[in-house]
Amino acid sequence: MSRPTSGRPSTAKNPPIGPPKLSGYVFTEKLGSGTYAIVYKAYRKSGSRQVVAIKCVLKSSLNKASTENLLTEIELLKKLNHENIVRLEDFLWDDQYIYLIMEYCSGGDLSNFIRSKRTIPENILKRFLQQIAKAMKYLYDFNIAHMDLKPQNILLTSEYNPTLKIADFGFSKHLFQGDELHLMRGSPLYMAPEIICKGTYDSRVDLWSIGVIIYECLFGRAPFASRTFKELENKIWDSKPVEIPYGVNITDNCRDLILRLLKRDPNERITFEEFFNHPFVDLEHCASNESLSKAINTVANAVKKDQNGEYKEAIKLYCESLGHFIPAIHFEKDEKKKEAIRAKVKEYMNRAEELKRLMKPKRPPAPANGFKRTVSEDPVEELTELCKDNEELTAAMTLVKAAETENSQEDYEQALKHYELALSTFIIFLKDEKSGPRKDLMGKLIHTWMDAAEKIKMFLDVQSLKTEDTSVKEEETVKNYFDTEKCGIQ
Template sequence: MSRPTSGRPSTAKSVAVIVPKLSGFVFTEKLGSGTYAVVYKAYRKSGSRQVVAIKCVLKSSLNKASTENLLTEIELLKKLNHENIVRLEDFQWDDQYIYLIMEYCSGGDLSNFIRSKRTLPENILKRFLQQIAKAMRYLREFNIAHMDLKPQNILLTSEYNPTLKIADFGFSKHLFKGDELHAMRGSPLYMAPEIICKGTYDSRVDLWSIGVIIYECLFGRAPFASRTFKELENKIWDSKPVEIPYGVNVSENCRDLILRLLRRDPDERITFDEFFNHPFVDLEHCASNESLSKAVNIVANAVKKDQNGEYKEAIKLYCDSLGHFMPAIHYEKDERKKEAIRAKVKDYMNRAEELKKLMKPKRPPPPVNGVKRTISEDPMEELTELCKDNEELTAAVTLIGAADTENSQENYEQALKHYELALSTFIKFLKEEKPGHRKDLIGKLSRSWMDEAEKIKMFLDVQNLQTEDTSAKEEENEKKYLYTEKCGIQ
């Protein structure tokens, strides 16, 4: 059964009745219609003239099942209060209609959004998925299963940088551990296999539906897209695992999540706790009203480490703060505040780059020109002489020479590799060699080589930390993405 939701456009044929009227509201455009309800955009006559979506349910069209669904929806929405769940403002009734006065979402639904873009890039999908996951985690606190998750039931607050809102709770149920349902619920394309194949199911069907939504966002179609219900049923009954379309570039974490969500056997499917803690969902770094405070706390520790000369720890904390500053920028609606956060982030990342340069290994001093040093003045020449009767030690000395040269040329990765290979030989030798001048010299030089190798390793570690200010670049890319098709730019 097709049922409309607040703020969602629809092509369904409207119910042939007189346009409803509700005291205190002015009805404007129709947003959608279904079997027993029509949704209108409206605004309050008084006060701030708040814009709302009013779901008008024709009483005469309700049967027992649809009445139960409506009562369930009202009951649940009355007590749910979450930024990613559509808000029920009020409900009223008259002789003909029941009116659900709901928050208005001007961006339409996720289904239309996907169609307008054809596919979504992974970074946009991830942000959307985090919002869905937050809403689902909230519903789990009330033991509520939605039972009809699909793009048409996920609303967008706006066209640009939208917040997602889960809607349509008519099929939802309070489910506790061990509870199972038997009635057919949901939309076939997004139904978990156990609904169709077994007829018994539980809240884990929502995890399957989320997997289908992710798949459709990335690839532009549902994994079991079919022209008929029979074709859909055959695909679901097929034991062949769901596959990622060939030739599509998907990160390993994203691929892992999709394939674990789309397991036909619910016992093999990822659990809710595993889903909420999955690295691709990454709820720790999702955009929220806590993002900025988390970033500020981390960067405060970075500054302390910086002041105390603990540069490696400081660089890591500066970089860690970026993981919270970025979502804070996306969450903030005030453009001036966004710019202020970006400016701060740029300062912190510039400081991290300065620290990287401070940690760069110092080049060895150049040889003294025109002066030939004696063996006693050049430990390496002396060591070469002492090791010439041992091929393995001679090879290790040669590796150290190569490492010193590579280090001076800033070829740090190769230098580290050669230092480590040579040191493994010298350490083995020190364990077996009898006491003597050669052993003492190798021991002394090995300690200096270990220090140099550790400096290089530390530098390479911090060099690999992400410190560039990507906030402005990502924001610009997102604006281009969201407006490209809207403006007709190819």
């Protein structure tokens, strides 16, 4: 522990309590206060004059429980090192106060941000949630439960497009598989029902709290928001499932995640592993310092497939790399580097589009001189003639001809549908068909039609893949959101 900073202890029995002062720092403004601590903005007197937040805990206000909470917070923060968790720079003490010198976050907390915005759009919320999830994954890997997740304990590094950081680890615990707690922890609005209704709980309470935070961001209020404590108590004890507000437009993945997080029974609640892998959270594609290396590795594999003529796999990998390039562009702060990445992305996506054109099914050759081919010149007409005594085969031949016409007109979805219907009939008949010209010709043409159908299917598969770099548009949307409605956080 760092040595005392204010000289020898006072010899007075009850020294007067003065405002907190810390050698080497200048306190500027009060940022907030709690039951036993006040947080100030301050800066170092020497060197770079770094701005910090100093949590000043009055020793005389501490009882046994609050002392344990403070020691837990110090112990955990000393060990934790993650971009989405508030960093503990140092801790000191004097006769009256214990000082936790913390990383300063100029954007205030998420609670103030929500109040200033009223609601948060889903695309912005997703960015926020990915950062919360990354921090929770880090804690989960160390068997740490936060136990007091709420908007007030999530800080923003700035007012514009901030990074989120989880703070206040006073209630946190090291938990292991099967561990249960019995003490009341957390804040009622964000507290999982089992804490109050059952009195026993485990780390899954953090998942409930995340669900409440998402709900409040999207809808402007917590699901148990109440005017009185009695009303809150009734809602907590009510067994009715939490519902999404009527008429609110959110994606299916977002809705699914909220409802699975806000299950009253922790055994029915989404697990941590399921949460981290949920498609709405999508940690695989969140903006991070790893995004660019993931993109480069993926596109390198795409180039190899491309060079080997494996065009379908190459297109898929080019498009998959886009899922990493876009967050890499968002993560990069240097504008020149952003533009350099975008230039490479454009190059790769142009190649993907070129490969799509190469995979486009070729039109069937037209009859010479514009005349219809005779039965002897056209195997399709020959098989039509051989099948005219069977209604099902005649109908299948009609479907094949329709498919070939649609293929030539680039109506690929209809062509595939008709090829598949016709083939299902021919394959069944071929099995029991007697040897002869019809069976031989049918066997040859089935392979031709299957090949045509497969090419169409492959083309349709790759045609739907996204090859547009939307990072500029997304950044513009984010910029407009933060510029048009200022957070109002000092």
